[in-house]
Amino acid sequence: MPHDAMSKLVGDYYTTHFTPDPTSEGDTLILNLGPQHPSTHGVLRVVVEMDGEYIRRSEPVLGYIHRMHEKMGEVKTYLQYLPNMGRVDYLHALAWNWAYVGAVEKLMGIKVPPRAEYIRTITCELNRISSHLLWWGAYILDLGGITPIFYAFADRERIMDILQRVTGARLTYCYYRFGGVSADIDDDFIKETREFLQHFKTRLPIYHGLVTGNVILRGRCEDIGVLPVEMCRRYGATGPVLRGSGVAYDTRRFEPYSVYDQLEFDVPVGKNGDAMDRYDVRMAEMVQSVRIIEQALDALPAGPHVSPDLPERFIPEKGEVYFAVEGARGKIGVYILSDGTAKPYRLKLRSPSFSNLHVFAELAQGTLLADAISIMGSLDLVIPEIDR
Amino acid sequence: MGEALQQQLAYVGYGLYLLLIIAGGLAAVMSTSLVRALMGLILTLFGVAGMFLLMNAPFLAFMQILIYVGAVSVLIFFAIMLTKTPEGEAGAENMLEWIGMRAGLAVLAALTPAIIMATLIVKKAPAALALKPEVTLAQLGEFLTGPFVLAFELISVVLLAAMAGAVVLGFERRKGK
């Protein structure tokens, strides 16, 4: 046995410092889940200490896709920072667009024309459906079901086609502008969206039949990763993760922005806070998004899609602002501290995945590896958003 | 095929199986890695199964593979995995001492009964018999439920007890955690 060669394989800082718990008895195994593991969806790495198949402790290791978005905000002008927002969370890019644009508008007191507000609502909710669809497919993929993600992608492609029509992009949208949106929607867009919504309503029963009702999936999700409300509060978990635990907290409802206070929609909540509840909440949210889009399409006013009286340059007064929107993963917050120059003095992004992720370490304790994968999937993590 | 050829083939088969047994047995007791030792055991098991076949007892041969290879070896593998003794099992640091002190004794202990029994067998060996027809399953079954019913029930009880014991021991382990 080449012992000297083996000794080189001792691991890096995290594995060597993640030494077995002194209170634990018996042999444990330090296992690196990631950064290239099929279920960490990207480059999340979780170091786990395992006792057989049971997880003793786990610790997420971040930073593999850190791009210094916050620092970039300090060296770019307010306008130049816009495209960055599509890259923070590539799955629900428009929510991040909205959070940043909304924050700057609040800071500078820019009025947004009503048509733009409705367009934002429609596109953002479409984007939410596409994000949830991808989560749905990927989650079942984590649990070993390979087919659903293809069905999800087929529908997601249609959403992307629709959004491509106005945003010009398929994934990393940079669509919202200060005071409006970059392009107006046309009748074709509305027609296609309505068609898609009809189609999507016929697809949902198939999804539920194929997956939700499946006894194997229920066995993998029910009573797995039960997340008490108190723990959500401790970690600041938001979005479907929090709502799955039974708290009907939705930024769209509790800190209404844009036109959400004029639209009717429910905030679905779970009961037990297990993975199945989080699953159900997301599935129900897609239905609510459909409702919102339909109402918004019906109520779509005429008018300009971007505010006509915009300042020439976006240089806000001294001051600070915080603006939050509800993303697919939870509360997206943007905090800007302005020193009166063309660039923000400090820009802070509150990403929901970051808070939701840290629930994992505590939830996974004492569970089986397979359950831990199920828990991680049910949190709907987007790694670039965690690292920013 | 002629009778003589079949006889020759049988001897060839015997030699092959004996080779398996010897190689496997040596690996089972000599190799430093326990997994390799287990592989040796499995080789031996196949050799013995082959010998059963040579004796026209295919049922036993298949049972040997089913029970020993399919179940017992896998269990032993489990034990090896759980106790994490992958290598240096025979003690690389004081191998010489071990061999010096105990190997002689071991060989003596192993050979004594062998020699005694070998001489006994060779002396009392009956005349070679033509191979009797294969024992059918029905015969075996009747035997197990007839004269050997007590032994059969006993082995069932032993198996049950072993299973229960293993479960109890295993539970004790979980509780201790």
Added chain:
Amino acid sequence: MKTIGQTIKSLWSLIVGLKITTVEFCKPQITVHFPRKEVTNLGSYRGHIDLVPLANDPQTPRCIMCGYCADTCPSGCISLKFHMVGEEVNPEQRRRLLLGLDVAVPRSGGKTPPPDKIERVLDGFHLNYNYCSLCGLCVQGCPVGSLAFSRDSYLVGRARQDFEFDLLARLKSRAGTNSGKAAA
């Protein structure tokens, strides 16, 4: 009894799943074999930016060399080259011009602003597409509407240099082929 009902229900859920996959199995496929067929929604595709020529002169871009695009671009992938004609410019003025500092052109909704005091001639409009994030800020910000997204969806290249364009040269060559076609 309840357990049995539960079991039958769960077994039925498996059959429902199999039924759905069987139905999907019989449906026609929805993927597009790319080299043989093309997707139909490329009309709204946004490629790299291109210069828009004047309505009456396909050789000349509408660009007034204000430098807004180069200034706004988050990735700094646009660079302009131009020289002056007419009255001489002192070096200091020239430097400022090159930086585009004093030519903050008001948003004019695509209309050409009044002719500048100094006439500038565009020598090159370089786009480094490698860094472009297709945000569209330059297109929307251009005061004279001189920039537009191309529909070039099948752009491929083997090296970085393949994505460093001189848009002015592209415009001219395009105009050349177009006029050539028209002549023919």
Added chain:
Amino acid sequence: MIPAMNPLVLFHLAALLLLALGLYGITIRKTLVGMLISVELMLNGAGLALVASARLTPASDALGQVGTLLVMGLAAAEATLVLAIILVVFKRFGTSDSAKISTLRG
């Protein structure tokens, strides 16, 4: 020489070999698992001898085979139990080295 030998002797020699190897293994092995493997070797030898004796002598055929089957059952039971014991021992002592397992240290 060998072809002339009685088949019964041949099989018994193989059985003896197994027995000897098993015995040797039991003494030389340090871990419980190693010993278990050696015991299995010996049990196999016993089975082989039983079958050979029954098949190649006028003794009852079924008797030998049933005996061997019982031996196999015993081996399975024994393996299960020993596995459980090894696990407990390993949990308690952190090793399955028989030399180190001793609580007689006062």
Added chain:
Amino acid sequence: MIIELLATPLGHTVAALVAILAFLGLNGLVMVYMERKVCGFIQLRPGPFEVGPRGLLQPVADALKLVGKQLVTPLGADALLFWLAPFISFAPVAICFLPIPFGPIATGMEMNLGLLLILAFSGLNALSLVLAGWGSNNKYGLLGAARAVAQSVAYEVPLLLSVLAIAFQAGSLNLSTIVEGQKGILSWNLFVQPLAFVIYFISATAETNRAPFDLPEAESELTAGFHTEYSGMGFGIFFLAEYSYMIVVCAVATALFLGGYDGPFAPGIWWFLAKVFFLVLILMFFRWTFPRVRFDQLLNICWKWLIPLGLANLVATALVMKLVK
């Protein structure tokens, strides 16, 4: 001379082995193509279609790719055991094919204990998985190996129980005899003993390590489980063995429950193959439809449901047989 040799039992067996190996190689190609096409159609994709007409040559290209890859032995692995494992997984399959009656006269080796032989040798599969997982010096492999053990302990018993019920009924362990006992579709054991069929098929899915019971390789949990470290043909042989096991368990199911080569019009062997591949298709649909169960759930299914049901079925069969006699 050759024909004479083939006529002897030994010659027949050797010829059958050669034929089986050829069949296994071809079968691997067919099943790879079949699986990829089935998966593609279920997922609304075309499946392979670039290599050859309708992608027919895709499996050949796959095989060539696997053969061409470098064989890597991981650092710290026990090279002997590591490379032994694929062969232990593949070799017994060929033997398992011997007693399967493909047609009235197309049996590799007529033997009274054919069923027992298949059960005995298919049990070796678990051993090879364990060996592969252990030998590759990989933590995922080790976890996969541990799962393989737990799984094999769980599914072997109900498998045996369900098969035993059929053997009771037929009074034989000879597959040909069992097939001969099912003439006409109504006397198929599928209708006589549906419970045994369900138990057998679930256990067989677990035996072949196919989804939803593909726990030892569980790619979303253990990356690739026991074969994480295998490259090239090392992986290829595992792959081939998995597909061959699928054929074995489906062939046994056909012989035990679906009347074997029983069927009108066409020669028996075609009926047999058609039934086998229909069952294989069902296995494939399972894989592309269901999520994976957790391993303690598999144990629960086996110990709490399949084994009691299997025992009950066995006892009931014995009672009925006694009464009928």
